[in-house]
Amino acid sequence: MKEEKSEIVITSLDDIARELGLSKSTVSRALSGKGRIGAQTKARVRQYVKKAEYKPNLIARSLAQSKTYNLGVVLPADSDLAEKPFFQVFLLGVCEAASANDYDVVVTVVVEKDISALKNLVRNKKVDGIILTRLLVHDYAAAYLKRSGIPFLVVGSSSDESLVQVDTDHESACENLTSLLLSMGNRRMAVVIGSDEHAVNISRYRGYAKVMENRPEGICREIVFQNVGSKTAIDKSVEGIMKEGADCILCGDDIICSQVLSKLNAMNIRIPEDIRVASFYDSAHLKYNNPPITALEIDVKELGVIAGQSLIDKISGKPFTRRTILNYQIALKKSTQ
Amino acid sequence: MKEEKSEIVITSLDDIARELGLSKSTVSRALSGKGRIGAQTKARVRQYVKKAEYKPNLIARSLAQSKTYNLGVVLPADSDLAEKPFFQVFLLGVCEAASANDYDVVVTVVVEKDISALKNLVRNKKVDGIILTRLLVHDYAAAYLKRSGIPFLVVGSSSDESLVQVDTDHESACENLTSLLLSMGNRRMAVVIGSDEHAVNISRYRGYAKVMENRPEGICREIVFQNVGSKTAIDKSVEGIMKEGADCILCGDDIICSQVLSKLNAMNIRIPEDIRVASFYDSAHLKYNNPPITALEIDVKELGVIAGQSLIDKISGKPFTRRTILNYQIALKKSTQ
DNA sequence: AATTGTAAGCGCTTACAATT
DNA sequence: AATTGTAAGCGCTTACAATT
Numbered sequence: 141m142k143e144e145k146s147e148i149v150i151t152s153l154d155d156i157a158r159e160l161g162l163s164k165s166t167v168s169r170a171l172s173g174k175g176r177i178g179a180q181t182k183a184r185v186r187q188y189v190k191k192a193e194y195k196p197n198l199i200a201r202s203l204a205q206s207k208t209y210n211l212g213v214v215l216p217a218d219s220d221l222a223e224k225p226f227f228q229v230f231l232l233g234v235c236e237a238a239s240a241n242d243y244d245v246v247v248t249v250v251v252e253k254d255i256s257a258l259k260n261l262v263r264n265k266k267v268d269g270i271i272l273t274r275l276l277v278h279d280y281a282a283a284y285l286k287r288s289g290i291p292f293l294v295v296g297s298s299s300d301e302s303l304v305q306v307d308t309d310h311e312s313a314c315e316n317l318t319s320l321l322l323s324m325g326n327r328r329m330a331v332v333i334g335s336d337e338h339a340v341n342i343s344r345y346r347g348y349a350k351v352m353e354n355r356p357e358g359i360c361r362e363i364v365f366q367n368v369g370s371k372t373a374i375d376k377s378v379e380g381i382m383k384e385g386a387d388c389i390l391c392g393d394d395i396i397c398s399q400v401l402s403k404l405n406a407m408n409i410r411i412p413e414d415i416r417v418a419s420f421y422d423s424a425h426l427k428y429n430n431p432p433i434t435a436l437e438i439d440v441k442e443l444g445v446i447a448g449q450s451l452i453d454k455i456s457g458k459p460f461t462r463r464t465i466l467n468y469q470i471a472l473k474k475s476t477q
Numbered sequence: 478m479k480e481e482k483s484e485i486v487i488t489s490l491d492d493i494a495r496e497l498g499l500s501k502s503t504v505s506r507a508l509s510g511k512g513r514i515g516a517q518t519k520a521r522v523r524q525y526v527k528k529a530e531y532k533p534n535l536i537a538r539s540l541a542q543s544k545t546y547n548l549g550v551v552l553p554a555d556s557d558l559a560e561k562p563f564f565q566v567f568l569l570g571v572c573e574a575a576s577a578n579d580y581d582v583v584v585t586v587v588v589e590k591d592i593s594a595l596k597n598l599v600r601n602k603k604v605d606g607i608i609l610t611r612l613l614v615h616d617y618a619a620a621y622l623k624r625s626g627i628p629f630l631v632v633g634s635s636s637d638e639s640l641v642q643v644d645t646d647h648e649s650a651c652e653n654l655t656s657l658l659l660s661m662g663n664r665r666m667a668v669v670i671g672s673d674e675h676a677v678n679i680s681r682y683r684g685y686a687k688v689m690e691n692r693p694e695g696i697c698r699e700i701v702f703q704n705v706g707s708k709t710a711i712d713k714s715v716e717g718i719m720k721e722g723a724d725c726i727l728c729g730d731d732i733i734c735s736q737v738l739s740k741l742n743a744m745n746i747r748i749p750e751d752i753r754v755a756s757f758y759d760s761a762h763l764k765y766n767n768p769p770i771t772a773l774e775i776d777v778k779e780l781g782v783i784a785g786q787s788l789i790d791k792i793s794g795k796p797f798t799r800r801t802i803l804n805y806q807i808a809l810k811k812s813t814q
Numbered sequence: 815a816a817t818t819g820t821a822a823g824c825g826c827t828t829a830c831a832a833t834t
Numbered sequence: 835a836a837t838t839g840t841a842a843g844c845g846c847t848t849a850c851a852a853t854t
Contacts, residue, residue: 152825163839168827175828178837195600199539200825203844208536210583217569223761228565232554235586239594244603246547247582249572257576263532266581371765398762405767424560425762428708428735430742489845500819505847512848515817537845540824 150192160188171196210246211238211451212267214258214281216274217251224395225423226440227273230295233444234271241452243268255281262288269451271295275339291454295447296339304454306447306464308438310340313468314347314420317436318390321476322351326388326416330363330381332374332400333392333420341366344392344420360384368392371399378403388416388476394423394435401429416476431474438468487529497525508533547583548575548788549604551595551618553611554588561732562760563777564610567632570781571608578789580605592618599625606788608632612676628791630784633676641791643784643801647677650773650805651684651757655727658771658813659688663725663753667700667718669711669737670729670757678703681729681757697721705729708736715740725753725813731760731772738766753813768811775805 150156157164162181169177170185202208213234215227231247238245246267248257258281261267268291272281275296282303285292293304297311321329331348334341345366352359363386365377378400381389391397397419404411411417411431419426422435443466453460487493490508494501499518506514507522539545550571552564568584575582583604585594595618598604605628609618612633619640622629630641634648658666668685671678682703689696700723702714715737718726728734734756741748748754748768756763759772780803790797 154825164826165828165840166838169838172827176837181837195602197540197825198601198603199536199545200844201827202536203534203540203846204825204827206844215565215569215572217572223562223566225560225562225565228552228562228568229560231565231584232552232586235552235584235594239586239597244598245584247568247572247584249569249576257572260576261581264535265532266535395761399765402765402767424732425735428739430739491845501846502820502848503818506818509847513815513817518817534845537824538847540826541845541847543824 150189150194152197156185156188156192156194159192160185206265208266208268209243210267211243211448212258212261212270213245213247214270214272215247215249217249224393226421229440230273230444230447233441233446234448235444236441237445237448237452241449243448243452245448250281253280255284259284262290269293269455271447271451276337277339277342278337279339291451293447293451293454295443297343298339301462304450304460304462306443306450306466308436308443308466308468310343310420311347311350313436313470314344314390315350316347317418317420317434317470318348318351320470320472321388321390321416321418321434322355324476326476327357328360328363328384328386329388329390330365330384330386331390331392332365332368332377332381332396334396335367335369341392348390368396374399375403378407382407382409382415386415388418391417391419393421394419394426397421397433397435398423398425398429401433411475412477418476422471429475434473434476435471436468437471438466442466487526487531489534493522493525493529493531496529497522543602545603545605546580547604548580548785549595549598549607550582550584551607551609552584552586554586561730563758566777567610567781567784570778570783571785572781573778574782574785574789578786580785580789582785587618590617592621596621599627606630606792608784608788613674614676614679615674616676628788630788630791632780632784634680635676638799641787641797641799643780643787643803645773645775645780645803645805647680647757648684648687650807651681651727652687653684654755654757654771654773654807655685655688657807657809658725658727658753658755659692661813663813664694665697665700665721665723666725666727667702667721667723668727668729669702669705669714669718669733671733672704672706678729685727705733711736712740715744719744719746719752723752725755728754728756730758731756731763734758734770734772735760735762735766738770748812749814755813759808766812771810771813772808773805774808775803779803 153164153167156167167185169175170182213231235245248261250258270285270292272294275294275298282294295306297305297307333345336342349359362384363381368374368377389400391400409415418434420436422437426433426435446464450460490501490504493504504522506512507519550568572582585598587595607622607629609631612631612635619631632643634642634644670682673679699721700718705711705714728737746752754770756770756772759774763770763772783801787797
């Protein structure tokens with residue numbers, strides 16, 4: 141008898157309803173928990189569903205509810221970002237949050253100003269909300285999403301109050317690291333930082349500048365290098381910095397830092413004896429460097445989890461935080477001793 | 478008049494049909510190109526759709542066709558992999574191929590042997606096919622997907638003929654690099670390689686072993702380190718290698734290599750004067766290292782594109798290649814001169 | 815024979831009606 | 835009043851029928 145029953149493949153609410161002598165809607169209510177439903181029936185349906193290993197068709201549910209239960213994550217494919225593990229680790233965090241809420245994660249790519257893939261994702265209604273993993277100063281993607289009306293969230297800080305934001309407070313983190321290094325005896329603090337089209341680089345520089353402005357000598361333009369992209373540009377800035385006799389180099393991120401280290405190494409300059417080095421962003425390579433590099437540490441995966449959860453809260457109409465700021469740590473290592 | 482027309486928001490085939498005095502099915506055929514349809518009507522519908530900026534509801538299409546137009550990509554979240562940009566760059570490649578075929582990409586995460594998220598993705602029918610981005614020697618995910626019957630593809634090499642595979646020929650690549658380094662005068666070639674639960678590490682070691690076995694001295698067990706995971710284990714292996722007087726170290730991948738470099742640096746051992754170093758996998762950090770490191774180069778993004786396209790071909794019943802082997806390059810750098 | 819329309823179906827949700 | 839059922843709807847596709 142059992143064998144006979146298990147021969148019937150249960151693929152829809154209709155099947156269950158027929159087997160249990162109920163109507164489709166009752167079964168639906170028993171499973172969703174929405175609407176009035178008798179406790180007994182509910183238990184009976186749920187038990188049956190479990191035994192029959194029935195899995196509801198989420199596509200059908202999507203169509204009926206106009207919800208996809210998908211989160212969109214936008215990854216930048218600019219060549220200089222491709223190697224940064226930030227996005228990958230962040231993505232794992234989002235997946236974790238999504239998974240815990242029965243959502244899935246759809247990724248899409250924007251290259252520089254080409255947001256056509258993102259547009260398709262939104263217009264085709266493939267996702268219920270979007271996470272932008274980086275924010276440009278003039279961000280096309282954010283502007284488009286605002287117009288579109290879809291719930292979205294940016295990783296990054298912006299003065300635009302209408303944006304839901306999740307970020308570390310880069311500015312104050314960099315401010316703290318900079319003044320800490322000053323208090324440790326460094327005087328001429330150089331900085332090498334990436335494109336100021338990226339909001340994060342602006343914040344980081346601002347943190348540095350805030351401290352230096354209040355120093356008697358002020359900001360020394362000769363040892364400040366912004367908009368540094370290529371390896372060549374970094375090499376040049378390091379040469380300039382050494383010529384100017386700086387005693388500490390602050391690097392905008394891990395990639396810049398490892399290139400700065402490479403150049404210093406090639407110039408036979410010792411760390412920390414000849415110059416101190418610190419980075420505004422950490423990575424495994426800086427940890428394993430010899431000497432290990434002082435850096436700001438962020439729990440990127442946690443950032444992803446929080447971003448995912450916040451977006452889901454926003455989508456489901458729960459109260460959500462308009463601006464979530466994550467903690468950071470200053471990891472003092474041998475490179476600044 | 479135009480204003481009046483544009484007030485009507487076109488959201489479904491029904492709307493278009495009404496506006497054009499046609500039936501829903503005719504409109505559907507005009508847009509899909511399937512079934513018999515008059516050339517005039519086809520043009521008329523398409524023109525209207527363009528003007529009205531109509532976007533079909535893909536969820537509805539999914540339900541009707543039992544197709545999602547989604548590709549699933551499985552990312553491993555094992556802690557030692559989180560920092561590897563391989564997966565990120567590969568993912569960008571898959572997105573590119575997907576995008577070109579009007580597919581989207583859903584990512585999911587497996588942690589060690591926990592494939593529950595993958596199971597949900599498959600059971601909930603959220604994707605039409607799956608890409609496994611790494612292959613274990615005993616791969617739970619691959620075994621499950623085989624049972625489930627969903628089209629899937631693995632990045633990696635396996636003797637299992639039933640698996641659709643995309644990979645570099647790691648074995649012959651490592652074989653070539655090893656014999657090249659021998660021909661350059663190195664005699665005692667050490668190797669440091671990761672967990673042999675990963676198929677790729679087995680292949681790489683096999684390439685190395687194939688060459689060394691044919692040497693008069695054979696494989697020297699004292700300078701072969703497999704299953705090396707932690708930084709501590711790597712440090713120990715480097716110490717052992719130096720004690721045994723090896724003249725060249727082959728690293729299983731970029732992460733291992735940068736940790737080996739860190740240790741060598743700490744021991745004040747010069748490259749290439751005191752020892753040569755090469756890696757079986759490349760990354761930006763090895764390029765920027767001083768000296769730059771000889772390594773095998775793979776076009777990972779291209780690998781992603783090919784994997785994505787192959788899977789789509791398989792899904793759509795087109796002929797697909799059961800095993801695609803990508804090219805590699807040996808980048809000779811100063812570290813082995 | 816070529817083109818278009820009718821109607822059922824994909825598997826859910828949900829307002830409303832009907833039953834106890 | 836509490837529970838369950840009826841029927842319409844979400845927006846497509848597609849077999850088959852009907853029209854020219």
